[in-house]
Amino acid sequence: MDASENNLIVEAGFLRALTVLRKMKRNGDKNKMGLNSNKWVRRTSVPGIAEMNFLAEELRKKGEELVNFGQAIPFYPPSREVLKLFREKIQADDIHRYSPDPGLASLRDDWCRILQEKFSLIVDPDTEILITAGANQAYLTAVMTLMNPGDRVGLISPWYFNHAMALSMTGVECVEIRLSEESGYQINPESILKIVDEKQIKAITLVTPNNPTGVTYNPQTVKALAEGLIARGVYLIVDETYAFFPEPGLRHFSPGVLEEHPDMVITIGSFSKTFALTGWRVGYMIADSDLIKEMLKVHDTMVICASRPGQVLVRICLEKAWSWLEDRYAELERRQVILNNYSARFAPWKVRSNGLFFAFIDGPIDGRIAVKKILEERGVILIPGDVFGSGLEKSFRLSAGCTGEPEFLRGLEKLSDFFGNYQAD
Numbered sequence: 001m002d003a004s005e006n007n008l009i010v011e012a013g014f015l016r017a018l019t020v021l022r023k024m025k026r027n028g029d030k031n032k033m034g035l036n037s038n039k040w041v042r043r044t045s046v047p048g049i050a051e052m053n054f055l056a057e058e059l060r061k062k063g064e065e066l067v068n069f070g071q072a073i074p075f076y077p078p079s080r081e082v083l084k085l086f087r088e089k090i091q092a093d094d095i096h097r098y099s100p101d102p103g104l105a106s107l108r109d110d111w112c113r114i115l116q117e118k119f120s121l122i123v124d125p126d127t128e129i130l131i132t133a134g135a136n137q138a139y140l141t142a143v144m145t146l147m148n149p150g151d152r153v154g155l156i157s158p159w160y161f162n163h164a165m166a167l168s169m170t171g172v173e174c175v176e177i178r179l180s181e182e183s184g185y186q187i188n189p190e191s192i193l194k195i196v197d198e199k200q201i202k203a204i205t206l207v208t209p210n211n212p213t214g215v216t217y218n219p220q221t222v223k224a225l226a227e228g229l230i231a232r233g234v235y236l237i238v239d240e241t242y243a244f245f246p247e248p249g250l251r252h253f254s255p256g257v258l259e260e261h262p263d264m265v266i267t268i269g270s271f272s273k274t275f276a277l278t279g280w281r282v283g284y285m286i287a288d289s290d291l292i293k294e295m296l297k298v299h300d301t302m303v304i305c306a307s308r309p310g311q312v313l314v315r316i317c318l319e320k321a322w323s324w325l326e327d328r329y330a331e332l333e334r335r336q337v338i339l340n341n342y343s344a345r346f347a348p349w350k351v352r353s354n355g356l357f358f359a360f361i362d363g364p365i366d367g368r369i370a371v372k373k374i375l376e377e378r379g380v381i382l383i384p385g386d387v388f389g390s391g392l393e394k395s396f397r398l399s400a401g402c403t404g405e406p407e408f409l410r411g412l413e414k415l416s417d418f419f420g421n422y423q424a425d
C-alpha cells in the first residue's frame with residue numbers, strides 16, 4: 001500500500017466518523033426538541049391492531065400456529081364465478097388507466113340502482129356519489145371537507161379506531177359518547193342529542209351495523225337520532241361498511257332515506273367486506289352534490305380515483321355475487337349461533353354483544369393483559385378494548401369472519417380453556 005492509498009483510507013474513516021457524530025447530534029436535537037412534524041398527526045396514536053399484528057408476527061416467526069380473531073378480513077376469497085369473468089375483463093387496455101375521478105359511470109349507475117332496491121336510498125349517480133379507495137378514505141375525505149380544526153365531532157364508543165384517528169390527525173375535537181355494556185351497546189337518541197346540544201357538535205359519526213360490537217341498531221332508534229340531527233342542522237356521517245351483515249332478524253336502515261337529497265346525511269360504505277375484496281380498495285360516499293364537488297378536491301389530491309381494476313371487479317360482483325353473498329351470510333350466521341353456545345363456557349368473561357362479524361367480550365382483568373396472555377399461551381389473536389374508546393379496559397373484540405369454521409371452533413375451544421382455567425391472583 002503506498003502513502004496515497006493510506007491517506008484515502010484515513011480520509012474515509014474520518015468521514016464515516018463525522019457522519020456518525022452528525023447523526024448523533026441530530027438524534028440528540030430531535031430528542032431535545034421533539035419531532036418537527038405535524039402536531040395533530042403526532043398526537044395520533046398508532047392503530048392498536050398494529051401492535052397485535054406485530055406480536056402475532058413474532059410468534060409466527062417462531063413457528064407458532066395462530067388462530068386469527070383479530071383484524072376483520074373475510075377469510076373466504078371472492079366468488080369464483082366473478083373472478084373467472086374478471087380474468088377476461090383484465091385483458092382490456094383501458095383497465096390500467098385512471099378512471100374518472102368520481103368513479104366509473106357504469107359502476108355509479110349500477111350501485112345507485114341497487115341502493116334504491118336494497119335500502120330505498122335515492123341517489124343521483126352523476127352528482128351525489130363518489131367511488132373511493134375504501135370506506136376509510138371516504139371518511140377522511142368527509143372529515144377534511146366538512147371540518148375545521150377545533151370543530152367538534154361526536155364519536156360513539158366503542159368506536160371504529162380509524163375514525164378517532166382521522167379526527168385526531170385533522171385537528172378536530174372528538175367528543176366521545178360512551179355506550180354502556182349493560183345496554184348491550186345500544187344507542188339512546190335522546191341522550192346523544194342532549195350531548196350534541198350541550199357541546200355544540202357539528203357532526204355525529206354512526207357505524208351500523210357496528211364495528212367493534214357487531215350490534216345492528218334498531219331502525220326506529222337510528223331514525224329518531226337522524227331526525228333529531230337533521231332538525232338541528234348537525235351532520236350525520238353514517239358508516240355502513242357492514243350494511244349487508246345485519247344481525248339475523250334485523251334489517252339495516254340507511255338514514256339517508258330521510259332526505260330527498262343528502263343534505264345533512266353523509267353515507268359511507270365499502271365493498272371490502274360485502275364481496276371479500278379488502279385488497280382492492282373500493283368504497284363509496286354519498287353526499288349533497290355541492291359537498292361532493294368539494295370532496296372531489298380532496299379525493300383527487302389523495303388518490304385521483306379508486307383502483308380501476310377494483311371498480312371493474314365490483315361491477316361484476318353487483319351482477320353475479322348476490323347468491324354467493326347469501327351463502328356467506330348464512331355461514332357467518334352459523335358462527336354467531338356457535339359463539340352463543342360457547343358463551344356459557346367463557347365465565348367469568350361475558351359476551352356483551354355478538355353480531356355477525358364481531359363479538360365484544362369483557363372479563364375480570366385488564367383486556368390488554370388478557371389479550372397478550374391469550375396470544376402467548378393459547379395462540380389466539382384478539383384486539384384489546386382500549387383501542388375502541390375509554391372505559392373499555394376490560395374488554396376485547398373477537399372478529400368472527402377471519403377464519404374457516406374448523407379454525408373458528410379450535411379458537412373457541414382454546415378461549416374457553418383459558419377462561420375456564422383462569423385463577424384470580
Ligand SMILES: Cc1ncc(COP(=O)(O)O)c(C=O)c1O
Nearest residue numbers: 134135136160211241270272283
Ligand atoms: C366500520 C368500518 N369502516 C371502514 C372500514 C374500512 O373499510 P375499507 O376497506 O372500505 O376502507 C372498516 C374495516 O374494518 C370498518 O370496520
